[in-house]
Amino acid sequence: MNSSFLRSALALGALALIPATTAALAEAEASNYAALDEFMDVFQRVRSDYVEKVDDEKLIRGAISGMLSSLDPHSSFLDASDFANLRTQTEGSYGGLGLSVTMEDGAVKVIAPTADTPAFRAGIKAGDYITHLDGVLIYGGTLDEAVEKMRGAPNTSIDLTIVRPGRDKPIEVTITREIIDIKPVKWEVQNNIGVIQIISFSADTGADVRSAIRSIDKSLGHKPTGYVLDMRSNPGGLLDEAVAVSDVFLDHGEIVSQRGRHKGDIERYYAKAGDDTKGAPVIVLVDSGSASASEIVAGALQDQHRALIMGERSFGKGSVQTLLPMSQTTALRLTTARYYTPSGRSVQEGGIKPDVRVPQISDPDYKTRPKFRESDLRRHLINEIKTDDPALEEDAKDDPRFAMSAEELKAKGIEDFQLHYALQTIARLAKSPAQHTSNSTEALKKIAAK
Numbered sequence: 001m002n003s004s005f006l007r008s009a010l011a012l013g014a015l016a017l018i019p020a021t022t023a024a025l026a027e028a029e030a031s032n033y034a035a036l037d038e039f040m041d042v043f044q045r046v047r048s049d050y051v052e053k054v055d056d057e058k059l060i061r062g063a064i065s066g067m068l069s070s071l072d073p074h075s076s077f078l079d080a081s082d083f084a085n086l087r088t089q090t091e092g093s094y095g096g097l098g099l100s101v102t103m104e105d106g107a108v109k110v111i112a113p114t115a116d117t118p119a120f121r122a123g124i125k126a127g128d129y130i131t132h133l134d135g136v137l138i139y140g141g142t143l144d145e146a147v148e149k150m151r152g153a154p155n156t157s158i159d160l161t162i163v164r165p166g167r168d169k170p171i172e173v174t175i176t177r178e179i180i181d182i183k184p185v186k187w188e189v190q191n192n193i194g195v196i197q198i199i200s201f202s203a204d205t206g207a208d209v210r211s212a213i214r215s216i217d218k219s220l221g222h223k224p225t226g227y228v229l230d231m232r233s234n235p236g237g238l239l240d241e242a243v244a245v246s247d248v249f250l251d252h253g254e255i256v257s258q259r260g261r262h263k264g265d266i267e268r269y270y271a272k273a274g275d276d277t278k279g280a281p282v283i284v285l286v287d288s289g290s291a292s293a294s295e296i297v298a299g300a301l302q303d304q305h306r307a308l309i310m311g312e313r314s315f316g317k318g319s320v321q322t323l324l325p326m327s328q329t330t331a332l333r334l335t336t337a338r339y340y341t342p343s344g345r346s347v348q349e350g351g352i353k354p355d356v357r358v359p360q361i362s363d364p365d366y367k368t369r370p371k372f373r374e375s376d377l378r379r380h381l382i383n384e385i386k387t388d389d390p391a392l393e394e395d396a397k398d399d400p401r402f403a404m405s406a407e408e409l410k411a412k413g414i415e416d417f418q419l420h421y422a423l424q425t426i427a428r429l430a431k432s433p434a435q436h437t438s439n440s441t442e443a444l445k446k447i448a449a450k
Contacts, residue, residue, distance in 0.1 A: 206244020236292025
């Protein structure tokens with residue numbers, strides 16, 4: 001690549017962006033030229049003096065990646081491989097372990113395992129650090145390199161070394177890769193209550209939730225007592241599908257708004273008439289792994305007083321990323337807006353605070369394992385709307401409802417305490433005169449707090 005041509009192209013691009021009509025703009029233009037000169041000086045010095053010859057395209061791609069990573073944790077440049085991987089994930093089928101991961105201080109950190117995947121069945125937990133793959137230290141490498149190595153042909157195995165906060169020794173685990181054919185929605189009926197689990201917000205998730213409700217009704221021959229919408233450890237996905245899922249339970253009102261850089265850049269999404277559940281009681285389960293699209297649904301149903309939010313405070317990702325194609329094989333994933341719940345709340349940093357906090361005491365590590373959220377990410381966006389709530393994570397350690405150990409729960413046949421508690425709450429509502437009130441959500445809240 002001709003360096004003088006590159007310098008001229010960059011300079012022309014800067015000139016096109018800056019109309020020098022005032023002294024201030026002229027000064028800004030001069031500053032930009034100086035920065036571009038500095039960039040080109042570094043570029044030339046690396047090309048000529050680095051210990052090994054470096055491809056020009058590699059240097060420029062690295063500069064682009066560095067520019068985007070300096071903005072926030074979710075903006076990035078997608079090369080041909082990354083673009084193909086993203087498309088595969090949103091379409092819901094790929095080969096690998098079933099992990100959502102991020103990079104923190106050079107280490108690969110688990111955001112959440114996807115339900116019913118090899119990583120989930122192997123016991124990988126949110127907040128775990130992956131230090132070695134097949135015995136090779138991956139600290140200091142890139143996230144893409146680690147993800148590429150974890151993916152592979154079905155029925156092949158990979159050894160992971162896990163460091164879990166609270167554990168004295170690393171955990172060694174061997175996982176066999178599978179085709180991760182993510183079915184975004186699963187359903188079952190327990191004690192006359194419909195349980196709908198949303199694993200991801202990929203294509204057709206909203207339609208699948210509607211189908212699940214019809215299947216639950218058909219299996220019972222009548223409407224259930226209520227529904228549990230389980231979005232725990234759901235990393236999010238498509239905004240349109242979050243709107244579609246919210247619309248399943250709402251028959252009017254705003255679902256979410258997204259607001260861009262300028263005051264007039266506001267887009268609002270509203271529910272259409274018709275509640276597929278006919279107003280039945282709904283409990284939504286969330287935890288620290290519930291992010292993005294999951295939080296849009298939880299925030300909409302909470303603000304509209306349509307559902308009781310139960311579990312633990314969610315992840316706190318309140319930004320919208322837009323995929324901007326740069327060519328047929330590459331794209332820019334850029335944070336272009338923040339989203340807000342119907343009441344005007346931003347979940348950025350703080351997440352969705354549950355109406356009733358229920359810890360997952362059936363998990364023996366829940367007390368010692370730290371929660372990992374958006375606010376822990378470097379360069380995360382700051383929430384401009386302060387909640388003035390100093391107790392986002394209230395302490396439930398002394399609550400007698402949560403005093404049992406994981407071993408005691410297992411002896412009682414309770415593998416999932418949060419789901420058990422949600423089912424119990426709806427069942428108690430059905431036996432209570434409170435079910436005849438006009439607001440089942442308030443009735444659920446009173447029952448769940450007892």
